[in-house]
Amino acid sequence: MTARAVPVPPPVTDPQGLERLIEALDGAGGATRYIGGWVRDTLLGQAPQDIDVATRLSPQEVESRAQAAGLNTWSSASGIAHGTIGVVVGGKSFEVTTLRRDVATDGRHATVAFTEDWQEDAARRDFTINALSADPLTGEVHDYFGGLDDLAEGRVRFIGEPAQRIAEDHLRILRFFRFHARFGKGTPDAASYAACVARAKDLMALSRERIAAELVKLLAVADPLATVEAMLEGGLFAPVVPEITDAARLAALLSAERAAGVAPDGLRRLAALLPPSPVVAEQVAARLRLSKLERKRLALAAEPDGTTVAERQAYAIGVESAVDRLLLADEPQAARRIEHWQRPSFPLSGGDLIAMGLTAGPAVATTLRAIEQRWVREGFPAKAVLDGYAREAVTAVVGPAG
CATH class of the missing domain: 3.30.460.10 (Beta Polymerase, domain 2)
Structure with a gap:
């Protein structure tokens, strides 16, 4: 001692x-x-x-x-x-x-x-x-x-016999890699790594919630890339998230995060490790029993968007998910620009359209949505400009006033 x-x-x-x-x-x-x-x-x-x-x-x-x-x-x-x-x-x-x-x-x-x-x-x-x-x-x-x-x-090493320590608590496999990602230098301790690889299937006995929590923590360290690559080489993801087969998108995301000055985020990085498919994201999220909000975010990160305007994405899906998409698309400057963006409230209601002469009914909601979409496309102009859009839309439906 x-x-x-x-x-x-x-x-x-x-x-x-x-x-x-x-x-x-x-x-x-x-x-x-x-x-x-x-x-x-x-x-x-x-x-x-x-x-x-x-x-x-x-x-x-x-x-x-x-x-x-x-x-x-x-x-x-x-x-x-x-x-x-x-x-x-x-x-x-x-x-x-x-x-x-x-x-x-x-x-x-x-x-x-x-x-x-x-x-x-x-x-x-x-x-x-x-x-x-x-x-x-x-x-x-x-x-x-x-x-x-x-x-x-900078060496993370099991106390005693690694295989025995893993047999005591299978989550120690993921903990080993998380601690190596945070504190380790160079390649993982050979004996500890070999034991984790040999007992990787033990992860299947754990609750999916425990696996998800530990995996997200691992991915949230400053730079998990080398550790993730070591896990891929050893087949550590195969028993629980076989969809993770490559770290190239993670490497690109880490670079984009650094360029944007955005804090590490384990869930975003998990999205980078998965194929860019909302269906796959939903399947993995369900298997890992992520919360509803986490499931939605993972699926949104995988879903392509027709617009490249950062503010439009943020308005439609929220700032956090928009930042995810932009970083995954290697647009760090746009992500930085909207990281603290405040979503404006749409300052028009169906009652306003009725007051302008539109008859109450289904046309009100349809017209309101069309006006909101134009307002977003035009960059969220002031209320006076929006009122002009509204009058044009109402006139298009009911015709010009007598």
């Missing part, structure tokens, strides 16, 4: 809140540490998204001590069974998890028992860079499996 000093994390909302939690959980006595992602990201100089806390204390004792310190807690039967208690500190929720060891796993779920052994808890984690823990007072990092060296060298 090695140790390294790193900065203690900054306070959250309440400057004393985090200190109160650590004090309540005997941080000074070594009973509680920061763990996992916070330690990893802090070492890399990145802003951690969450602070995860691990402790030797039982869930019941965590709850009791936190409440005695005046901190609100929350829990669930499932959470307690897995050792997790939620604590609210300075308006932010933290999860405090009791050290654990796996008793049984089935590739999706684990039955755990509690332990007081930090190394035993670290051994059940997936990758060496995620098994680091840090003293909350001194910043000393505890490393049981070479995670510090792996982090420095």
Whole structure:
């Protein structure tokens, strides 16, 4: 085991809140540490998204001590069974998890028992860079499996035997590639990669929701191209999304995103990996059980549009989907132009047409749609110009006034 000093994390909302939690959980006595992602990201100089806390204390004792310190807690039967208690500190929720060891796993779920052994808890984690823990007072990092060296060298590596770790939780296959895309340098760790390739069919046992969530996260990293190409070479997509066979469109999209200055988006990048077919997009979205909004967006990204005017597309399908289409069509400047475009409201109603002399009935809706289409084609002119369009349209239907 090695140790390294790193900065203690900054306070959250309440400057004393985090200190109160650590004090309540005997941080000074070594009973509680920061763990996992916070330690990893802090070492890399990145802003951690969450602070995860691990402790030797039982869930019941965590709850009791936190409440005695005046901190609100929350829990669930499932959470307690897995050792997790939620604590609210300075308006932010933290999860405090009791050290654990796996008793049984089935590739999706684990039955755990509690332990007081930090190394035993670290051994059940997936990758060496995620098994680091840090003293909350001194910043000393505890490393049981070479995670510090792996982090420095940009190597994502399973703890222990890769095939066994994958057998414990099949989602670790996709997690391996996501973490390699984010933290890895060069080619993936050979033993870990080989195990993922050999056990790729294990992904079929996972819920499609879990696969979708992990895949979108993977694609949302800054540059997933090399990782996706490695996955294609190893046949990793074949068991769950066999439609993904080539990364050329993804490469073009990444280039367009950079040119436009548009933030990475996992769903847009998934669209780039699929054949440009709304039917295929719908099939994949349904299989991955994406939300209705995500399904619609994926299908819209695959559907060709007759107009190349960015604002017209944004008006018709929304800014987000228009940006998707424009970037996929390699039009980064147009995408940048409309990224923050505000869709104008059509300032005309059927009542306005009736007031101009049009008889109530089906002709009102038909005429209104025609006027709106002209208004969009002409670049959304002012209300006075639109009123002129309306009078022309009404006259065309009812004839000139006596």
